[in-house]
Each structure stands twice: as C-alpha cells, then as structure tokens.
Amino acid sequence: MPRVSRRTFLRDFGQGTLAVAILGVGVVACASDEETDPTTGSPTTSTGPTETQASTTQATTAAPPSTAEPGGAEPVAWERVVLGGVSAYVLVRGGEALVVDTGNPGDAGAIAASLEGLGIGWGNVSHVVLTHLHRDHVGSLGDVMEAAPEAVGFAGEPDIPSIPSPRTLTPVGDGDTVFGLEIIATPGHTPGSIVVRDPVGGLLVAGDALRGENGGVVGASPRFSDDMDLANQSIKKLAELQFDTVVFGHGDPVVGGASEQVAALAASL
Ligand SMILES: [Zn+2]
Secondary structure, eight states, X not given: OOHHXXXXXXXXXXXXXXXXXXXXXXXXXXXXXXXXXXTTOOBSOOSOSOOTTOOEEEEEESSOGGGOOTTSOOOOEEEEEEETXXXXXXXXXXXXXXXXXXXXXXXXXXXXXHHHHTTOOGGGEEEEEESXXXXXXXXXXXXXXXXXXXXXXXXXXGGGGGSOOSSOOEEEOTTOEETTEEEEEOXXXXXXXEEEEETTTTEEEOTTSEEEETTEEEEOOTTTOSXXXXXXXXXXXXXXXXXSXXXXXXXXXXXXXXXXXHHHHHHHO
C-alpha cells in the first residue's frame, strides 16, 4: 500500500479511533500479554494456544495531522507489532521510522512486515530504541541492525553492557531527544529502563515501566523488576507528564485519557 494511502487511511479514522491492520496470514488475537521470563524467553503463563508467531498490528495516528504546530514537529504515527507475549512499536514520521524494541530472537520478520504495511522498509529505519535490556525486548536487535544498516541504536546507559549489539549503542536518558522524541529515564524495572514520549502527538511508549491490563494501566511487574521502589518512583515521574495514549511492552494500548490513568496509578502507590 503506498504510504500516501496509508496516511489517508489513518487520518480518515480520526483521533482516538483504533485502526487495525492485519498483515500476513494466520492472524490471531494475542491470547496473553503476560511478560515473558527474560531469562528463558518462555512465557510465564499460558492462557491459550494462539499466541505463537501472531503478527497482528494495530495502527493509529497519535493526533490528526492538522494539529502539527506551525514550524514544529509533526506527531509520529505509531504501529504496534505484536510478537507473541511482547510488543514492539514502529513510529513513523515523514517516511522515516524509529523502531522501539525488537522482540525475542526470530521476531525481525514480523517487524519487517509491519514496515512493509506502512509502505516503507528497513532502509527507512534510522533509529532503534531499546527500552531495557530484557531478552524479549532486545532479542532481535542483531537481525534488526543488520537489516537496517543506517540505524543508530539507543538505550539507557546502565543497561547497555547487557544488550548484545552488532554496533555500539548510544546511551540516552533524561533531557535527550531521539527522532525528535523525548527520552525519559525510568529506572526500576531495570537500572537503565527508558521510555519515549512524543509531546506533539501525546504518545508515551512505556516499555515495561508500565503494563496494560484489563483496558487500563498497571505498574511494572514485581516478578521481573529489579527494584520496585525505584520502579514506582519512576511511575510518579511519568505521572507528571501529559499524553493521550500509552503503549506497553505487555498489554493493550490505552488510547485516550492515558496520563490521567497513570496519575491515578501513581497516587495509589
Ligand atoms: Zn522487561
């Protein structure tokens, strides 16, 4: 599908409406969004037989194109790439893409299918951000970096030594900008956990600093987080920010009213 058509498609769905693009065959709903054990790569729970190799994607614009500020950045369009129990995200602006997280080993093909569905390819991927070091988020980094030779990789400094990468990763944290988007340090789940925010489009890509559950927002996984006190402090930090939509490594995106939900969660911690 030509990119211009895709943009029209997205725009016509309007703000806050979830468009679902189905790529490939055998697409099924993700039966479980439970976090995968980062040490083994095995699902920690199994609620059904359908999560293997699902390549469902969901796409929406973060805001109508008309909200682009004069002379300012356009909001990124985003697409979720469901990779079994974990999700990666493709953020696109002006025919250029940022990939956030890379799934488990073997997941690069599903990310490629997502790019193809957006009318772009690996050559358009200029940036790759790893939200944290866990294997279900960095497992296909080698394949992604090989497929996208121009892409520069970024991660939180404390996590970088634990992330296998064919090219040197650039450390980022508070105050840094990647692809015109804010990086926010959210230590706790791992020491170097980071999130990505599009302040123009009102999108937060939360990695595992938050999780989606039952249509809402919950905190980091106590089972898989290094320091829950720190993880909860990071949620209070995120609660100070404004965003309409939050997307997660695990769980369904919350579209609309997302920062209010995170503020309510933070107040309960
Ligand atoms: Zn994790």
